[in-house]
Amino acid sequence: MGREATITAEQVTAVADAMKVEGIKPTSRAVRERLGNTGSMGTINKLLQRWKAGQVRQATAALALPPALQKALIDFMDAELTAARATLEAELAEQQQEAADLATENERQAELIAAREEEIEGLAIEKAEAEGKASQLSADLDAARIEAVREREAAEQARTELAKALLRLEAMPRLEADLVAVRAELSTERHARVTAEQSAAVLAAQKDDLTGRLTDASSRRERAEETLLAQQQRADKLSAELADTRASLQATEARAKAFEREAATAAAAVERARGEAKTAGEQAAQLRGQLEASRSVQPTRKRPTD
Known part of the structure; x- marks a missing residue:
């Protein structure tokens, strides 16, 4: 114009x-x-x-x-x-x-x-606006860099926490295997206890039967002394076996209680590990496949001997 x-x-x-x-x-x-x-x-x-x-x-x-x-x-x-x-x-x-x-x-x-x-005035205005935008962009870039540093630090911390969770997850199969073995041993001990109690009941019944027979056969006492002695020896032997069985049963119950306490501790550790594993979020989801694969090849815990 x-x-x-x-x-x-x-x-x-x-x-x-x-x-x-x-x-x-x-x-x-x-x-x-x-x-x-x-x-x-x-x-x-x-x-x-x-x-x-x-x-x-x-x-x-x-x-x-x-x-x-x-x-x-x-x-x-x-x-x-x-x-x-x-x-x-x-x-x-x-x-x-x-x-x-x-x-x-x-x-x-x-x-x-x-x-x-x-035009020069317009360009000067545009230049001033561009310089202002450049300053704002520079400030935004600095803020983005600071945020990136914080994100990297957070990611590093998350990776550390994930590694810890992975270690706990790796220990889970062993703990679960130990728990299964303890439960199996506990079931075996309980079965042995039931069997011993049944045997004791049978022996008690046999003893009562023998006592009745001795009362009824008092007239045949002299003739049956040798037989009674043998039966008494057998009863004493069975009583000793019953005492040993009861002592073994008590030891087995003590071991079973100890195993139950260990199982409770292991279960609590498993629950804590699972709770911590959940915090890993989506990153832990990628490892579940590996966990399932590792569970399929879990080593069998050797049963402890008495």
Whole structure:
């Protein structure tokens, strides 16, 4: 968008007339200085050329001679002026056209400069905005880097916790195998206890039966002493076996209670390990397949001997 002209033809004409009265030749630069160095040189030159063209027409119209010399001079001056006027008018027209072209070009250049200045102002604004965005982006980048460092530290801590959870998970199959073995041993001991109690009941019944037979066969006491002695020895032997069985059963119950306590401790450890394994989240899910595979090849715990 071009700038509006701040100099009018009336202002240029007034300044040129004043300079002519003062005997000073009006020029574009002198007129611009009289106008306070305002306005473009192209516009002032264009308006000054119009003023000069008007001055030539006024001089031609005001040319007059006394009646005594007019006739002689007019013919001569007319011929000379006609020839000179044609040349001067042609040159003047050419100069005026050149001056007009120059003024037009100056005005176009001034408009172009104004447009460029506006573009420069717009670019300066865009530059300031871009610098502000760059500063914001730089701050965001710094914040992102700090956040990345925190994320890496958190990830490292999570990997450490995951490694601990994996160690606990790796210990789980062994604990579960131990628990299964203890339960099997406990079941075996309970079965042995039931068998021993049944044997004791049978022996007690046999003893009662023998006592009844001794009462009923008191008359045959002398004859059955040897047999009774043998039966008594057998009963004593069975009683000793029963006592040994009861002692073994008590030891077995003590071991079973110890195994139950170990199983409870192992179960609590398993539950704690499972609770900690859940905190591993999605990362532990990738290891479940490995855990299932490792469970399929769990080593069998060797049964302890008495």
